[in-house]
Amino acid sequence: MKRRTKLKWIGGTALSVAILFAAGNVLLSNLTPMPKRLVEPVVVEYGLDDPRFLRTLEHILPHPLVGGNHIEHIEGGEAIYAAKLDAIAEAQDSINFEVFEFFGDRAAAAFADALAEAAERGVAVRALLDYVGTMPAEEEHLERMAEAGVEVIRWREPSWYQLPRFNHRTHRKLLVVDGEIGFTGGANVTDSWLPDDDAPGYRDHHFRITGPLVGNMQAAFVEVWLEASGELLHGDDYFPELEPRGELLMQMVSSKPREGMHRIRMMFKYAIAAARERITISSAYFYPDPSFLDALIEAAERGVEVRILVPGDSIDYGFVRHASVNRWRPMLEAGVEIYEYQPSMYHAKLISVDDRWASIGSTNIDNRSFRINKEGNVNVYDEDFARYVRGLVEDDLDDAIRYTVERWEERPWHKRLAGWVSMIAGAHY
Template identity: 35%
Template sequence: MNIEFLRGLTWLSSELLLVLIFILLFILYLTGAFHKKINYRITDVPGLTEPDFPVAMMSVSNSLITQGEFTNFWFEIEDIYTARLEAIQRAQSTIHFETFFMTPGRRADEFAAALAERSQAGVEVLFIADSLGVTTISQDYWQKLKAAGVAVRFFHEFTWKAPLAYNIRTHRKLLLIDGEVAFVGGMGVSDHWDGVQKKEVTDPWLDLEVCFTGQIVVTLEGIFMQHWLYEGGVASLRPKLFKSPVMGGATVLVTPSSSPAASSTVCALFYTTFLAATQRIWLASPYFLPDHNARQALLAAKKRGIDVRILTMGFHNDKKLIYYAVREGYAKLLAAGIEIYEHQPSMMHAKVLLIDDNFVSTGSTNLDPRSLFHNDELQLSLSESELAQLVEQFFAYGISRSDRITITEWKARPIWQRVLGWLTLFFRWQL
């Protein structure tokens, strides 16, 4: 009797395991994990300083070409928040803001107070918040903003009519003031960036923000209005915002990736710039999970003598499982001599690429599957020597506060970290 019972239990367990495996594979199938992956093969890439490079990049990465004056750059969290608030407080006609992540706290309260004050003073305030990224913000918070005249839209709220569409998020961080000034970066509105989280208190995070004026602001206003229209807002194309071209400044590639997409515009952008590098590739990305194309391009760059350095998150981070998954991908990079630095005092959240002496690409895009294939992102790329020098200072600062990971140290990581990392990588297309 006992033997028969055990046999039945074994059969039931096997059947249950098969059902669970089927469900898991079906979920991965529905979310596109088995979709055809593109292998990039690009030749005859123009040099970064050649006049044909922006045109070639525009074509292959579905970017927009515009011009803009780089006016400021910050990588201290307090400086970024101060610059944002001061710009909001100076606004005279419009404030258009889009963000992914917000949490209750001092920063969110300061931000709401500044928006409400300007709105009550007659400034048009349009606010797009990702519905998933702001789930911890109370309804009372939004009601107070709306009562002050702030127009709020939530990107991709959940609906049973299209449940899988909830996987598509806006990860953009964009602040536009009076149709004249644009702030682009990776920082949300949360005390987390000050190092204040429930489980630990660390140094302020490492992040960055860039400010532009000029014709690029018109381009970014149009990108903002696309999401505003999508969420039911009324888009005004009045001349105050959409002015005739104001020439001047550096040529800027604006890459507004949108999902769902079989290919990634930003992935093509990164891959092509890696091929164009002749001296160095310095990349900062917190959730460093590059696809096959980017990984092979980095390895090929190192093989031809390029100085390749990766600055990424260390143990103090906001996604522990992804940290272990990121570490699982170090093997070939370390073996090739690529330098990998893990930031130690706090979370490293910046997204920036420095190629050779002049070329910079920055915005909201992480080098991971979620940013490349599931989120709506925004990336700015340009050759600008002053900005490149400031980005170089950012890397020097970040690397000085980081540990360089060696192949010996990597091989000595605990077994449990390897297992968690491998299991997380299995779901990397949904991270």
């Protein structure tokens, strides 16, 4: 009898362990991104000037190529915020706003007032704000919007049924006004982008877009809003008929956690593999996986000029910089040029390849952007614009210092140690 009881207890314990193990696997699979992604090297026997490059990206990315667009560059936090606030003030039907960081007595206050005033005059206003990015937000600004009728959702606000995906943030910076004007780029909405007596403000670039592509930018917002609220936005207030406003051929690209292919990473690796002359990149956080670094090294070794601009000592997450620098030596020895911006935190996310293709938006060159965050980029297939984007980075290089192999070798021991600790801890912001 005792033996039977003991066996029953052992069986019950084993079943409990099995259930806990299965539950743990389910939890782990939700906490970590799906592992499926491009792992084999990409070998492209043609360049970006070949029709096969454009045709391939048109088919492997979910949003179509759209012609007839116009784009305006906006430089610096003050100008970026002013352009967005002007568009909000002129809105008639709808405003859809998605951003990672939103706080500050100057920046967030101005946007909260503008969005609230738009709602009070009858505009349908929705603000999708990342919860982590708005943790420092002043409650009065959020209340001001909500009381005026702005529909405010803080993305992934902690709740029992979303805890496994709490780490999956929205990092996009999208503003779509009346379904006709779209903004994207690198800037969040905080006082860090505004100059004061002590600092010039974060260095960044943003873009105002008009034309048919804005419909695809709106669709990217609508998809996330549906996931966050259960509400489908439709009709002319959100998707009006859009006339051509220019000559640019463009493509909206959005990514999300657990999508499997990690499409923006895949897109960047494909463009790097097709490069024949030059690759110009700027990124606030540069910490990709080894295979991505290998792609840059391979490009440099086949004679492509590869230049990368990142923040210097002013970076706001120093552990990312130290972890990244630890991996730089093979790139530096292969001829990849790496520069560190000096005057302030550098936050722009730009890439131009062979003066034929450019991509702008919210995506950093790191695994958090590639695998964990929701991101949004706009591809532009135009030689003049791709050359212009390269020029933006080159202008910023005037305020940067090149990082050499000698400098890498002379790093003090405490920086090397900080880098290794950050790498072991899985620094990937």
